[in-house]
Structure formats: C-alpha cells, structure tokens
Amino acid sequence: MQQTTNYQLNQWEKTDRILMADFNGDNSKVDAALKASADAVAAEAAARAAADAAEVAARTAADDAEIAARTAAVQAARDACPLVLLRSVTTSVDANQIDLSLAGIDWENYGDILIYMRLTLTAPPAGVNYNYQYIPVRLNNNSGSVYTSGGTAGTALITLLVDRVGVSFSCQIPRGNRGISALWNGMNILNGYQYFFNTLTSCNTDQLRSSFTTMNFISQYGLAAGCKIDILGVRA
Known part of the structure; x- marks a missing residue:
C-alpha cells in the first residue's frame, strides 16, 4: 500500500x-x-x-x-517665578463701565499686586466730537469723597486721561492690611505730545482690603471692545 x-x-x-x-x-x-x-x-x-x-x-x-x-x-x-497671574480680562463688547474683579485675592499671600491695562475709547456717538475722555477709577462703585490724592478728597481713586488711540496704564498696590494705596503709572499720547504721570493715590477708608470686590473704570461715552486688564501678584 x-x-x-x-x-x-x-x-x-x-x-x-x-x-x-x-x-x-x-x-x-x-x-x-x-x-x-x-x-x-x-x-x-x-x-x-x-x-x-x-x-x-x-x-x-x-x-x-x-x-x-x-x-x-x-x-x-x-515656583521659581515671583509673579503669579491672578486673572486676565479682555472685553468683548463696548461698554460704559468695566468692572475688574478683586474678589478672591488673598492679599496676604502677595507682597504687591500689579495691575496692567490698555484702555481704548469707542468711536464718538453722532453729534459728539471728542479725542479723549477722563475715566474715573473707583472701588466697589463708590462715588463718595472717600479717595485722597495729595491730601485732597475726591470721588475717584484716580482719573485716567484716555484717548481714542489707546493708552497703557499700570497700578502697583503695595502690601498692607487696611485700605488700598495705589501707585499709578501711565503714558498718553495726545495731539502729538506725550503725557507721563506718576501719581500716588490712596483710599482713606478703614475697611479691610478683602471688602473691595471690584475696581470700576467708568466712561461717559464708552470703552471699546478689546480693552485688556491683567492682575498679577508678587509672592510674599
């Protein structure tokens, strides 16, 4: 087989x-x-x-x-960087007031608070002609005479001169337990001239800093969309 x-x-x-x-x-x-x-x-x-x-x-x-x-x-x-970005705000619409939130900032964790901002005006409404505005800055929308600059009481923490081209400002808030003292710096170009101011302004209220929830930027006619504000803290 x-x-x-x-x-x-x-x-x-x-x-x-x-x-x-x-x-x-x-x-x-x-x-x-x-x-x-x-x-x-x-x-x-x-x-x-x-x-x-x-x-x-x-x-x-x-x-x-x-x-x-x-x-x-x-x-x-x-951890190695002393600066901490606490918040950043860029406006998306035109507004007559920008409220910068201060809520939740633990002031004791930072030596200083630094605020950087660029503000630009809207186009003027029909029948109105202006190239710049004065923008009062207040805390908690308080318009009373509770702010002092050089010993003079006023209704705003500071008044910013803002033109339609756009202006950059900075604000340094030193560490402290009560009230707010702010060192403002800014540069403005108006009618071809540069204006630089360096003014110390302070709020004379005896309230704790934690009681301030907003910093208010108020415009008569409008602040344009795209205004940018950053808050940074310097580690204590």
Missing part, C-alpha cells in the same frame, strides 16, 4: 485489502496534524497579543513619565 509523503496517509490500490484500522489511523493522523496547526496559530496569536500589550504598556509608562516630568518642570518654573 502506498502512503503520502508528509503524513503517511494510506493510498489504496485495487489490489490492497481495505481495513478499518487503516481508516482510523489516517483520521488520527489528520486530527493530530490539524490540532497541532491550530495550537501553533493560537500560540502565535497569543505571543503577538502579549508583545502588543507589552509595547502599549511601555509606551504608556513612557508617556506618563514624560508628562510627570514636564508637569514637575512647569511647577518648578512657576
């Missing part, structure tokens, strides 16, 4: 005697070969899955380590 080359399965000829054992033997060989092939395929798939999982785990661990390192570096840079 002839047999196949690879698995030695029986190949009968006309003169061969057909026996059940030969059939059973061939089926056993085929079954064993198929099982071995299936096991090999399953083992290869398992090995690939394990390798893929290991690669994903390694990449995830590397990404987590990189994120942690970057986060630590950013935090270290922030």
